Amino acid sequence: MTGYLLILVSAVFVNNIVMVKILGLCPFMGVSKKLEAAIGMGAATTFVLTLASGASYLINQYLLGPELAYLTTLSFIVVIAGIVQFTEMVIQKTSPELYQVLGIYLPLITTNCAVLGIPLLNVQAKHNFMESLFFGMGGALGFTLVMVLFAGLRERMEGADVPVIFKGSAIAMITAGLMSLAFMGFSGLVK
Amino acid sequence: MFSALLVMAAIAIALGAVLGFAAIKFRVEGNPLVEKIDAVLPQTQCGQCGYPGCMPYAAAIADGSADINLCPPGGEEGIHKLADLLGVDFKPFGGDSAPKAKSVAFIDENNCIGCTLCIQACPVDAIVGAAKQLHTIIASECTGCELCIAPCPVDCIEMVPIEENAGNWKWKYPVYALTPTESMRPPQ
Numbered sequence: 001m002t003g004y005l006l007i008l009v010s011a012v013f014v015n016n017i018v019m020v021k022i023l024g025l026c027p028f029m030g031v032s033k034k035l036e037a038a039i040g041m042g043a044a045t046t047f048v049l050t051l052a053s054g055a056s057y058l059i060n061q062y063l064l065g066p067e068l069a070y071l072t073t074l075s076f077i078v079v080i081a082g083i084v085q086f087t088e089m090v091i092q093k094t095s096p097e098l099y100q101v102l103g104i105y106l107p108l109i110t111t112n113c114a115v116l117g118i119p120l121l122n123v124q125a126k127h128n129f130m131e132s133l134f135f136g137m138g139g140a141l142g143f144t145l146v147m148v149l150f151a152g153l154r155e156r157m158e159g160a161d162v163p164v165i166f167k168g169s170a171i172a173m174i175t176a177g178l179m180s181l182a183f184m185g186f187s188g189l190v191k
Numbered sequence: 192m193f194s195a196l197l198v199m200a201a202i203a204i205a206l207g208a209v210l211g212f213a214a215i216k217f218r219v220e221g222n223p224l225v226e227k228i229d230a231v232l233p234q235t236q237c238g239q240c241g242y243p244g245c246m247p248y249a250a251a252i253a254d255g256s257a258d259i260n261l262c263p264p265g266g267e268e269g270i271h272k273l274a275d276l277l278g279v280d281f282k283p284f285g286g287d288s289a290p291k292a293k294s295v296a297f298i299d300e301n302n303c304i305g306c307t308l309c310i311q312a313c314p315v316d317a318i319v320g321a322a323k324q325l326h327t328i329i330a331s332e333c334t335g336c337e338l339c340i341a342p343c344p345v346d347c348i349e350m351v352p353i354e355e356n357a358g359n360w361k362w363k364y365p366v367y368a369l370t371p372t373e374s375m376r377p378p379q
Contacts, residue, residue, distance in 0.1 A: 035362075063198055071195055075202055082206035086213050093217035159360035 011138025024114030042144025053136025
């Protein structure tokens with residue numbers, strides 16, 4: 001049990017997918033202008049990433065094996081796209097409110113490199129099924145955490161007195177860099 | 192090589208079967224009114240109405256949360272068509288659908304004649320001055336109620352929008368309003 005907890009904490013803080021691994025920067029910069037959009041994107045990503053981690057483990061373990069290892073990236077992309085489509089249909093049917101909140105962010109997840117990156121990292125680290133699920137969920141929670149924090153910062157920066165040349169994306173990039181530095185402080189948390 | 196083809200084909204067939212099954216099983220019966228409204232809209236997906244596309248705008252019109260006069264690409268002709276479809280009156284563009292920016296009153300002191308009419312109208316005593324003396328507004332006290340504009344005989348009062356800065360910035364309300372469904376409403 002402690003093993004799973006360690007994987008979760010390490011994926012959220014120590015090896016944060018955005019701040020340490022520098023994956024998934026497109027939604028991190030693109031969908032972080034408004035807090036509720038960031039929360040929606042984070043929730044959708046968490047849902048898809050947890051499912052995708054489990055499914056990609058099964059495919060890698062039982063369908064591909066060592067001799068077809070060169071197909072991992074290709075098959076993972078196909079599976080993730082399928083899961084996103086499936087999730088969209090299920091959510092639209094079962095919870096129209098959630099569908100309305102997530103809206104256009106669901107299809108965007110297909111092209112989020114963090115969602116492909118975590119299953120590939122799972123393969124690399126030779127995680128078993130439960131470890132893969134926890135690593136996927138932890139990575140997605142870490143993604144959600146930094147999305148929400150960053151969106152909050154950007155909403156505050158809208159009203160701040162920023163020098164003209166730093167306005168907009170420039171100050172956002174600098175802030176993201178400072179956040180990344182701050183996350184380096186977690187690096188000694190899990191030995 | 193052959194096994195690789197086989198595996199990818201198997202994944203594709205399995206996913207296709209699952210998605211095809213889900214498309215039938217989880218089919219959402221769309222509101223027929225939404226589809227009719229969507230057919231009238233110009234399908235530019237420009238988002239100028241404030242919704243992320245024509246379909247969400249059509250859904251918002253259908254459940255009554257949006258007005259019919261928010262679609263610039265559709266033009267007045269589009270509003271006429273929507274008005275015919277929904278059996279409501281034609282409305283000119285924009286109207287008062289957009290909320291006004293927060294603003295405070297400002298007295299043009301070149302034109303003020305010192306009549307004190309605005310002082311009597313102000314509900315929060317945000318105007319200082321006396322008879323035959325220039326009046327001025329205490330901006331921090333003004334609530335922007337516009338009650339002082341009507342009584343001014345020389346029309347020297349105007350509303351000045353407040354610029355947003357770090358001092359008066361507030362968290363925004365969520366964009367997406369969650370509307371309760373039938374099952375969530377308390378029983379009558």
